[in-house]
Amino acid sequence: MPPPPPIRLGPPHPYLKTHGGKVATVHLFDWVVLALLVAIDVGLNLIEPFHRFVGKDMMADLRYPMKRNTVPVWAVPIYAVIGPIIIIVGIYMKRRNVYDMHHAILGLLFSVLITGVLTDAIKDGVGRPRPNFFWRCFPDGVPKYDNITGGVICHGVPSVIKEGHKSFPSGHSSWSFAGLGFLSWYLAGKIKAFDRRGHVAKLCIVLLPLLLAAMVAVSRVDDYWHHWQDVFAGGILGLVVASFCYLQFFPPPSGEQGFWPHAYFEHILNPEGEGQVQSTTNSNHHQSLSGGPVAMEMRSTGQESLDSIEEGRRAR
Structure with missing residues (x-):
């Protein structure tokens, strides 16, 4: 009698219905930390920033006109967070890998929230005046300065003046590069952009989110809400944090295993007895x-x- 064929010990496929609860439970503490980061960021926006000294001779560089935001504040989380999440969920609908969806969303949220906390903390600590600070301080165009120090004596709306001391770094820029920079990393892994086959079209897809983030950053200078140093520093900050957060959950896109997150390969190699005969x-x-x-x-x-x-x- 021939021996029975060997038992195949393949792990079950990680669908949302079968593995979603387990994955979320393992990372419950991470979700708690995300909620804490949200609370910290809200607090940083409520406190009064440092009011850096602004003298009469400094106003020449701070008299740019007050303009509306080309990219409204409410639009930032839409294109930097919700948009990438839609793409991530769409890939899940095709590939059905809950590890990939969960870790991508978790990494994206960590990227934007860590960047947001760092950005707002630096804003409050530096207190650099915006390029349109003159009109925030003197909305009627009539300046008033201290006779001894030469510092400004503002008579504008307090909330507008408060916002005028938050120029460095640019929040639009840092959030854009944090969310869209993470998306670029994610797409690079999914389409194998660095497989050394020379597909320039793949590289264009990877660079497209970064181009969008760069155009948002440029709009902040065009609107006279930020100096060029503000958007440059904000962009670097967001991209660096996005890179660290992506590599925390995913292998480098150039690697052979750059398609899925680290946790999925652990699931394959160590499925913890899911669907297998357990040793006793x-x-x-x-x-x-x-x-x-x-x-x-x-x-x-x-x-x-x-x-x-x-x-x-x-x-x-």
Whole structure:
């Protein structure tokens, strides 16, 4: 009688319905930290920023006209957060990998919220006046200065004056590069932009979110809400944080495993008994950890799953 065929120990596919609760529970503390970051950022926007000294001789560079925002404040979270989330969810609908969707959304939110806290903390600490500070301070165009120090004596609306001391760095720029920069990293991994096959079209797709973020940053200078140094520093800050947050959850896009997050490969190689025959003795468990036949079969199946992913097929 021929021996029975070997048992395939492939992990179950991580759908939202079957694995969503488990993934969210494992990262419950991370979601609590996100809520804490939101509270901190709200507090930073409520406190009064440092009022840097502004003298009469400094007003020559601060008399730019008051203009409306080309990109409204309410639009920033739409294109920098909601837009990327829609793309991430769309990829989940096609690939059905809850690890990818959860970690991408979590990394995106960490990127924008860490950037937001850093940006607002620096704004409050630096207190640099905006290019249109003159009209915020003197809305009627009649300046008034201290006779001794030569400092401004503002008689404008307090909330408008408060906002006038928040020029450095640019929040629009930092948020844009944090959210859209993360999206660029994410798309680079999904379309394998750096597979060394020379597909320039893939590179254009990766650079498109960064171009949008750059145009938002340029609009802040055109609207006279920021100096060029503000948007440059904000853009660098957002992009650096986005890079750290992406690489916390995903391998580099140029790597062979750059398609899925780290946690998914852990799920493949160490599925923790999901859909498998469980060992009931410590000796068998030790054997699986030390390279026995069970571990070899798991690694073999995991590699086949990875190969299937690389070929664009769903792991079975």
